[in-house]
Amino acid sequence: xxxxxxxxxxxxxxxxxxxxxxxxxxxxxxxxxxxxxxxxxxxxxxxxxxxxxxxxxxxxxxxxxxxxxxxxxxxxxxxxxxxxxxxxxxxxxxxxxxxxxxxxxxxxxxxxxxxxxxxxxxxxxxxxxxxxxxxxxxxxxxxxxxxxxxxxxxxxxxxxxxxxxxxxxxxxxxxxxxxxxxxxxxxxxxxxxxxxxxxxxxxxxxxxxxxxxxxxxxxxxxxxxxxxxxxxxxxxxxxxxxxxxxxxxxxxxxxxxxxxxx
Numbered sequence: 164x165x166x167x168x169x170x171x172x173x174x175x176x177x178x179x180x181x182x183x184x185x186x187x188x189x190x191x192x193x194x195x196x197x198x199x200x201x202x203x204x205x206x207x208x209x210x211x212x213x214x215x216x217x218x219x220x221x222x223x224x225x226x227x228x229x230x231x232x233x234x235x236x237x238x239x240x241x242x243x244x245x246x247x248x249x250x251x252x253x254x255x256x257x258x259x260x261x262x263x264x265x266x267x268x269x270x271x272x273x274x275x276x277x278x279x280x281x282x283x284x285x286x287x288x289x290x291x292x293x294x295x296x297x298x299x300x301x302x303x304x305x306x307x308x309x310x311x312x313x314x315x316x317x318x319x320x321x322x323x324x325x326x327x328x329x330x331x332x333x334x335x336x337x338x339x340x341x342x343x344x345x346x347x348x349x350x351x352x353x354x355x356x357x358x359x360x361x362x363x364x365x366x367x368x369x370x371x372x373x374x375x376x377x378x379x380x381x382x383x384x385x386x387x388x389x390x391x392x393x394x395x396x397x398x399x400x401x402x403x404x405x406x407x408x409x410x411x412x413x414x415x416x417x418x419x420x421x422x423x424x425x
Contacts, residue, residue: 177253179376183368185249188305190367193242195349196313197235203341204230210337211329225327225334232325233317237338241313245305250376263307264300271296298361302353306346314338 207230215224248256275292282288318334321327327334353360 177257179373180365180368181257182249182253182376183372184364185301185305186246186372187364187367188302189242189245189249189309191363192245192306192309192349193238196238196241196309196345199341199345199348200231200234200238203345204234206341206344207234207334207337210340211333214333214336215329223328223330225321225325225329229321229325229327230337233321233327233334236320237313237315237317240316241309241311244312245308248308260301260304263304264297267300267303268296271300275299295357298357299350299354302350306350310342310346314342 204227208225208227211224211230272292275295278295279288279291282291285291314335317338318331321329321334322331
């Protein structure tokens with residue numbers, strides 16, 4: 164048991180670059196989700212009207228304005244949730260991400276083999292498969308987190324703050340339809356243009372979010388160092404080496420805890 168605890172202490176942390184890429188995804192998601200507000204509130208509104216009794220005359224249906232405000236709040240809530248999770252609990256978040264990815268990995272691997280079938284004899288064929296599936300699987304998990312938090316924020320806003328009289332299950336039904344449509348458009352775009360979008364993720368992470376995460380992590384380290392401790396500190400790997408190792412594993416889709424590709 165002591166050996167297991169010691170091993171866990173030396174597990175490389177989630178790299179600032181990967182955390183920054185997730186934050187980049189969240190920001191981009193917020194932008195196109197806000198842009199989708201020209202049709203999402205209308206879908207939600209029509210669903211409520213259609214399934215209410217007497218259709219357009221029954222009072223148990225929200226207004227278009229209530230749905231519109233709910234959409235704006237939900238969009239911000241969804242993206243903010245992913246950003247806060249990356250900033251405050253990245254290890255737990257990515258542990259969950261790897262677990263979910265293991266469920267969908269066979270599907271994405273099958274799709275990747277079809278997409279790159281023309282490169283089957285290329286020496287980097289398997290590497291391309293791994294990088295593509297890792298990128299797309301992470302996109303799926305991130306979109307699920309944003310969508311779930313966004314729907315929750317939307318419904319809470321409409322019911323608790325705006326007093327939408329429509330049943331919660333009816334608001335949820337409309338949101339599931341509109342969110343599925345918007346999320347599908349976003350994921351399809353990332354499947355169609357993976358290299359271009361990944362370059363945007365990398366740039367935003369490298370120049371905006373990763374430096375912020377490094378500074379935050381360093382502040383935590385400095386805070387820990389300033390606290391006196393009587394417990395002997397085991398030898399540690401240099402920060403630079405740890406970060407490089409974690410970044411390499413992230414890129415290849417390697418689980419930093421088990422060192423296995425999922």
